[in-house]
Amino acid sequence: MNDEGERVLDRLFALARQAGRDSLPPDGGFEARVLARIRDERERKDAWAVWAWRLAPLFLVIALFLGAWDYAALNVPTADLHSAITGGGEQEQFARLWTGE
Amino acid sequence: MGAPDDVQADERLIQEALSGADDAFADLVRRHKRRVFAIAGRFARDRSEMEDLCQETFVRAYRGLGKYRGDAPFEHWLSRIAVHTCYDALRKRRREEGDVPLDTVAFSLAARPHEEELSPERARSILSSAMAGLSPKERLVVTLLELEEKSVREVAALTGWSEANVKVRAHRARKALKRILEACDER
Numbered sequence: 320m321n322d323e324g325e326r327v328l329d330r331l332f333a334l335a336r337q338a339g340r341d342s343l344p345p346d347g348g349f350e351a352r353v354l355a356r357i358r359d360e361r362e363r364k365d366a367w368a369v370w371a372w373r374l375a376p377l378f379l380v381i382a383l384f385l386g387a388w389d390y391a392a393l394n395v396p397t398a399d400l401h402s403a404i405t406g407g408g409e410q411e412q413f414a415r416l417w418t419g420e
Numbered sequence: 421m422g423a424p425d426d427v428q429a430d431e432r433l434i435q436e437a438l439s440g441a442d443d444a445f446a447d448l449v450r451r452h453k454r455r456v457f458a459i460a461g462r463f464a465r466d467r468s469e470m471e472d473l474c475q476e477t478f479v480r481a482y483r484g485l486g487k488y489r490g491d492a493p494f495e496h497w498l499s500r501i502a503v504h505t506c507y508d509a510l511r512k513r514r515r516e517e518g519d520v521p522l523d524t525v526a527f528s529l530a531a532r533p534h535e536e537e538l539s540p541e542r543a544r545s546i547l548s549s550a551m552a553g554l555s556p557k558e559r560l561v562v563t564l565l566e567l568e569e570k571s572v573r574e575v576a577a578l579t580g581w582s583e584a585n586v587k588v589r590a591h592r593a594r595k596a597l598k599r600i601l602e603a604c605d606e607r
Contacts, residue, residue: 324598332566334543342461342470344453349471350446353478357442360479 426451430494438485445485449478452495456502462563463506473509477502496577503560503578510556550600558593565590 430451436444456474464470480501488497538546551559564575565586572590576583 324602325594327601328594328597331538331543331547334538334540335547336540336567336569338540338544340458340461341467342457344457344474345471349453349474350449352471353449353475353482354442354446356475356479357445357482 427493431490434485434488434490434494437482445482448481448494452498453478455495455499459499459502459568460506462567463509463560469509473502473505477505480505500578500580503564507556507560507579510559514556547597550597553600554593554596557589558596561586561589562593562597 430448433444433448433451437448453474456477457470460470460473460477464473477498481498484501488494551562554562560579561575564570564578565572570578572583572586575581575586579586581589
């Protein structure tokens with residue numbers, strides 16, 4: 320069915336192109352429906368932005384609290400004398416390595 | 421469409437729409453909906469789906485209006501969006517319905533009338549059933565090339581694929597369609 324297949328296919332396409340199509344736009348209201356969808360989308364987007372602004376102070380407070388907590392946790396004096404000495408030594412060695420001293 | 425006056429009118433409406441005038445965008449929709457409906461009509465199963473596809477095309481166009489550079493006429497840019505929207509719908513349909521087995525397609529075509537007795541409407545319906553067995557990409561390319569009678573270059577511009585890619589996909593699509601029709605003839 321090679322050449323025959325091509326011919327049948329071409330004939331089907333040619334006939335299908337002649338078939339009437341119901342692709343005319345509706346008489347009215349289409350533009351209004353498109354604009355309604357756009358406005359709806361815009362309002363939803365605006366609602367998200369409003370909530371993000373409303374929640375911004377809360378996020379700021381949380382960030383400040385976490386920062387303060389982290390800072391306080393770093394400055395707790397260690398009870399372990401050995402780790403306090405070697406920890407300091409490691410930091411010093413690291414600084415020497417990077418500065419090339 | 422495409423005349424210098426139309427292009428200028430489109431550009432003016434785009435600028436107004438970008439500055440927030442919804443009426444200007446409504447005018448753009450009014451001016452170009454016929455072309456968008458013509459494209460969607462080739463892919464939609466019914467009028468309701470056709471309207472959905474057209475609405476989606478214009479909503480996407482509105483979202484991307486700021487990216488329109490004006491180096492090609494607005495209607496070409498809009499046609500590309502319409503084609504991509506239809507392609508996405510074909511992919512979604514394929515995901516929902518899964519691969520259509522060749523047997524099912526062949527069965528629905530088995531009772532087709534003899535070639536001489538074929539009416540255009542029947543030919544369209546046969547092709548539509550046979551095309552259900554194609555992948556969304558093949559279906560898109562065969563619709564644009566064979567039914568819309570676009571050139572390979574035009575299809576490449578509309579889809580964003582290379583011309584070689586369009587040719588390869590068209591070749592595969594025709595081969596698959598022939599296989600489907602052969603399968604139904606053997607029944």
